[in-house]
Amino acid sequence: MPLSVAVSGASGYAGGEILRLLAAHPEVEIRTVTAHANAGQPLIDHQPHLRSLRHLTLQPSTPEVLAGHDIVFLALPHGQSGQYTEALADTGLVIDAGADHRLTSAEDWAAFYGGDFHDAWTYGVPELIVDGAKQRERLVGASRIAAPGCNASTVALSLAPGVAAGVIDPGDIVSVLAVGPSGAGKSAKTTLLASEILGSANPYAIGGTHRHIPEIRQALRGAGAAGDIRISFTPVLVPMSRGILATSTAPIAPGVTDAEVREAWQSAYGDETFVQLLPEGSFPRTADVVGANTALMGLAVDRAAGRVVVVTAVDNLAKGTAGAAIQSMNIALGLPEAQGLSVNGVAP
C-alpha cells in the first residue's frame, strides 16, 4: 500500500516541485494538497504543468486537514510551521521546506528571522559532512526533517569538504550566487515582475543580511570549522527561472598542495550519486541540473589569488529544496535513496 502524503503550500513554487517529484515516486500517493488564499480551487489552476494531478482540489491549510497522513510536507512561509506541531504529533514523518526548523541557535533566529524560535529538526542534506560522517546517517529513521535553504545548502556542500579536511580557511569565505527568481517564491511583488528581471542582473540582500548566512555558518561549523566562520554572501537575481550558480572562494590553508585540495572534495563526493565533482578544468552550468536532484561542482586552486574557487550548480527548487526533501524522505523511510529522483537534467 502506498504511503499517503499531504502537501501544504501546494500552490507555490516549492510546493509545486514537491508535488512534481512525488507524482513520479512509486511509493507514495498524493492524497491531500492545501493552500491558504487559494483553498477551494483546483490545483491545476495554480500548477498547470502537473497534468497528472488535475483531479486534486486545494483544501485549506488547517491542522485537521493535514493530520492523518503518513507523510506531511510543509511548504509555507517561515513562521507558520509551528501551528501544526500539535496536530501532526502522530504523523510519522513531517518535512518542513520552510526555515522554521533549520537553525539550532535562537540568537541567529532572532537576528535573521525574528518571531518564535522552534527547535531544529534533522537537517535534510544527506551528503553534508557533519562531525566526520555524512548527514545521511542522521536522516535514517528521522521523523522530523528540515529541508535546507537552497542557497545555504549549495554553499555548505561547496565548502564543507575543504573545511572538514582543513585545506581551506573558513574565516574569510566569499560567495556570490547567480540565482533564478523562483527561489523568491510566487509573490506578487513588482521587483519580481518579468519586466524587472528580463535582461538584467539584480543584486539583493547585500552586505551580510541574507537569511541563509547563519545556516551556512551552522553547517560549516558542523563540518568541523575551528575558529570563526566569516562569509561575505551576495545573491544576484538573473533571468533564468530556476537555478543557483554559487561561486565560493576561501583562502588556501597554509602548506596545502593542489592535490590535497582536490582530494578533499574527491573523497567527500566520489561515491555520491547526487553531488558530483567535475574533472579538473571542468565547471558546471545551471542548465545541466534543471529538474535534477544533482549538485555539480567544479574546483580550481588559484595560487595567484591564494584561494580555492568552488563553483556549484544546483536547481534551487529541486536539489535545493524539493529534491533534498524527497531524498531525505527516502532515507528516513528506508526507501532507495534515489527513488523518484533524476540525476540527469533537462537541457538545453
Next chain:
Amino acid sequence: MPLSVAVSGASGYAGGEILRLLAAHPEVEIRTVTAHANAGQPLIDHQPHLRSLRHLTLQPSTPEVLAGHDIVFLALPHGQSGQYTEALADTGLVIDAGADHRLTSAEDWAAFYGGDFHDAWTYGVPELIVDGAKQRERLVGASRIAAPGCNASTVALSLAPGVAAGVIDPGDIVSVLAVGPSGAGKSAKTTLLASEILGSANPYAIGGTHRHIPEIRQALRGAGAAGDIRISFTPVLVPMSRGILATSTAPIAPGVTDAEVREAWQSAYGDETFVQLLPEGSFPRTADVVGANTALMGLAVDRAAGRVVVVTAVDNLAKGTAGAAIQSMNIALGLPEAQGLSVNGVAP
C-alpha cells in the same frame, strides 16, 4: 566641418556600438566602415538596428582604407591592431577597442595573451584615479587611446577609490561578475548559442585565467596600491544580451570606520557624471544602464565578514567599451565630455 571617422571591425558588437554612439554625435561624420570577412556587404545586413547608417557599405580593413580620417576606431580581435600602426601614423586620433595597447607589462602580455607586445596607449577610463588624479587629465590631447576591457574597467572603477584611500586591502580581492554574452563578441561558437545560454548561468575562465586580471592589477597599482594585488576573478555568463554586474569585495583595512569607507568612494565619484555612487542601502541593476555610459555603484561595509562589498552595474558595450571610447575621444579633442552619450539607460 565635422570630424571624419573610420570604424574597423564594424560588423561586430563593439564596432556596432561605437557606430550607434557616433551616429548620435553631433561633431563627427562616419565616413568609412570596414570588416574582414564581411567586406563588400551593406553594413545594415550586419547591424540591422543602425537604420540611419543603411547607406554605408563595409570596406576591407586594409591600412589604406583606414588612413586619411581624423579619427580611427579599431574594434578588432587582439593581436590585429599592430598592422595599422604605420599607415595611421598621420591620423590625429586612433582609439583601439581591442586589448593590444592596454598593458604596460610585456610579461603580463606574454602570460595572458601571447604574441607581439605593443606599447601601451593612454588608458581610456577618465574617472579612474591614477597617481592621485583622474585619468581624464592624461586623456586631454591624447592621440592614441586604449579603450578598456569591459570587465577590467568595471572592477577597477569599483575598487580604485578604496585602494587610493587605503581603506581596503588589495591583497585579497574577490570579484564575481554576471556578464552578458555580447562581451564575447559575434563569434559563431556553439558555447555562445542561445540554446546554451538561455535559462542558464555558465561560468568561464575560472581560477585566475581571465585576460582582464592583469589589466585590473595594473589599474589598481596605478590607483596607489602598495604591496601585492591579488584578485580572485570569476565571470559568469547569464542570459541577458548586455551588462556586467560586478560584485567585488576586499578586506576592510584595519582601523577604518564605515564612514571613512563610504567617503573614499563619495569623494572619488561625487562630482562625476558617468560614475555614480548610490545612496547607502541602494544597489544597481544592469537593466538601468543599458545603452547608457553610466557605471552605477552600490557599497556596503560588512563588518561580520570583515569586507567591503562594491556592486557595480555597467553596460559592457557602452560604458564598458564604446562609451568609454567616445567619452575619451571627447576629452582628447576638447569636446564636451558627455557629448553624444546618455546618462540614462533604456529600461525596462
Next chain:
Amino acid sequence: MPLSVAVSGASGYAGGEILRLLAAHPEVEIRTVTAHANAGQPLIDHQPHLRSLRHLTLQPSTPEVLAGHDIVFLALPHGQSGQYTEALADTGLVIDAGADHRLTSAEDWAAFYGGDFHDAWTYGVPELIVDGAKQRERLVGASRIAAPGCNASTVALSLAPGVAAGVIDPGDIVSVLAVGPSGAGKSAKTTLLASEILGSANPYAIGGTHRHIPEIRQALRGAGAAGDIRISFTPVLVPMSRGILATSTAPIAPGVTDAEVREAWQSAYGDETFVQLLPEGSFPRTADVVGANTALMGLAVDRAAGRVVVVTAVDNLAKGTAGAAIQSMNIALGLPEAQGLSVNGVAP
C-alpha cells in the same frame, strides 16, 4: 524658453518611457511628475534608469498639480483621464497615453472597456493613412492627442497601406503578436512574475477579446476599408521585456500582382523616417528597434496560401506608446518631427 511639461503616471512603464524621451528632448523642461500610490517618493526609486531626473519627487496626480504646464502627458489606467478634463482646459497640449480618447464609437467602448465614454482625440499615429492622406496632417496644431495602443498601432500600420490601396481583403485578417510583458504595465500580478514568463510563451486575450481590436478596426476603416473588417487577433507574451513582433496576414485581393502589393507599402512608407519597409526577403527583429521610434516592416506575398504576410517590429514602449506621443507632440507644436527621437535601436 523651454516648454514646461508634467507627466502623470510617472512611476509606471509608459510614464517612465515618456520621461526618458523627454529628458533627451531639447525643447522641453520636465517640471512635474505625478503618481498615485507612490506620491511623495523620489522618482528615481521607481525609475532607477533615469539618472538625469534624480532630483524629481513624485507629486500626487491631482488636477491642481497637473494644471499650469504647457504640455501634460497622462499615462494612467483607462477610465482615469476624464477627471482631469476640466482642470486642464487651459493647457495648450494634453496627450493621453491611455485608452480613454482613442475610440470614436461609444458602442465599441462599452463592449471592450466599459464605464464612461469620452470623445475621441486626434489619434497619435502620424504615418497612418487616413482618408487618403497621412494622419500627420491632422496632428498639426492639435491640442488633444490620444497616443495609440501599442498592439493596435502596430497592426494598423502593418495593414493600412494594403487596405488603402485595395490590394488585400480586410474581411479576414489574422494577426498573431509576440509581445513583451512591459506592455502589461508595472502591476504586481503573479501572471506577470519573471518565473512565469521566463522560458515560456504565454498567450492571452484569445478569441476576439483583446481591447485593441476595435482600435485596429477603426484605423483600417479610416484607411479606406470597404465592407466588414474582421480580425482574428492573438497576443503571446514572450520573455523579452520590450517589443512587439506582429505577424499579420490578409487575403490577396483578386487580380493583384506581387509588384502591386509591394508598391502599396512602398508608396505609403517610402518617404517616412520612422516606418520603414525592408527590402524583399528581409524581415525585422524586435531587438533592432529597442529604444527606437521605428517600426520596421517586412512583406511577403505567399501565393500558395493566397495571403499577404506583413511582419512588423516595434518597441511597445517607444514607437508603440511614448515615442508616438513625443512624435505627435513635435508635430502638434511645429517642432522638427524627429526631435528627441532615435531611428536607431539599442542592439544586441
Next chain:
Amino acid sequence: MPLSVAVSGASGYAGGEILRLLAAHPEVEIRTVTAHANAGQPLIDHQPHLRSLRHLTLQPSTPEVLAGHDIVFLALPHGQSGQYTEALADTGLVIDAGADHRLTSAEDWAAFYGGDFHDAWTYGVPELIVDGAKQRERLVGASRIAAPGCNASTVALSLAPGVAAGVIDPGDIVSVLAVGPSGAGKSAKTTLLASEILGSANPYAIGGTHRHIPEIRQALRGAGAAGDIRISFTPVLVPMSRGILATSTAPIAPGVTDAEVREAWQSAYGDETFVQLLPEGSFPRTADVVGANTALMGLAVDRAAGRVVVVTAVDNLAKGTAGAAIQSMNIALGLPEAQGLSVNGVAP
C-alpha cells in the same frame, strides 16, 4: 533482457533528448552513441546534463557501428539517413528523427528539401487522426518510423480534429508559432547566438518557405481534408530554449455551432494521455510542457472573426521530436505507451 539501443547524432539537441528519455526508460539499454565531427570524445562533454551516461564515448556514425542493435535512432541532418538503409536492414526497429522519411510526395521533397527522395516510413504521431482512426494503429508492430517535424506535428495535431470532423475549412489556415532556438539544432551560426536571440523576437522562413509546410498538408490530407489545403505558416524565434506555442486559425465551416466545434476536439483527444484539450477559456503555456511528452491545447471560437483559434503548447525536443519517437517505439514494440515518458512538465 533489455533492448539494445544505438543513437546517432548523439551530440546534438535531438539526440540528447532521445538519450535523456531513454536513460529513464526501464526496458532499454543505451549501448552505442555516435557522432560525426565529435566522434572519439566523451558524450558528457557534449551532453553535460546526462550525468548517468558519463561512461559513454561517442563513436563514429558509420553503418557498421550502428548495426547489430535492437533499436536504432537516427538524429541526423536531413539527407543523411539513406546511407544506413542497407546496413540496418536486419535491425528490428529504426526511428528516424530527421526529415528523410516523412514525406510521401517526391514532388514535395524536391520542392522543399531537394536531393534524393526516400520512401516514407510510418509517421510517428500516435494521436493523429488518419482516415478516421488514430495513427497509433499503424505504429503497432512498425519497424521503420519517421518521427515528425516538431512544428509540423504541433500544427497537425492542432487542426486534424476540426478537419476530420469538417468543422473548419482547411483551405485558409494561418499558423504563427513562437519557437525556441533549440529546434534549429546545435549549429554554430551567428543568427542563433544568444546575443541575437535574447530580448528579441526573430521571424524566419516567412511566406511559405518553411519545410514543415508540406508535412502539415500531408497530415491534414490524411485527416480527411477535402479540396485544397492552404496554410500561411510563420515561425518566430523567441528567447526560450525549448518550446513551441502554435496559434493556428481556420475559418469556421458554414452552419457549425460552437458546441460542435469543441466536440470535434474533445472526441478526438478526450481519451488521450499526451494530447489534452484544456477547458473552455483556458490556454496553454510552453513552460508547462517543458520536458514533458504532452501537447496542451486551448480552443476558442471567434465568431466576430469567423475563425476557430487553436493554441497548442509543445516541447519541441520532447513531444515534438524525442518524446514522439519514444512513444512510437513503445507502441511499435508493444510496451506500455507512456513508459519512460512524463505527462508533467518542469515548471516554473
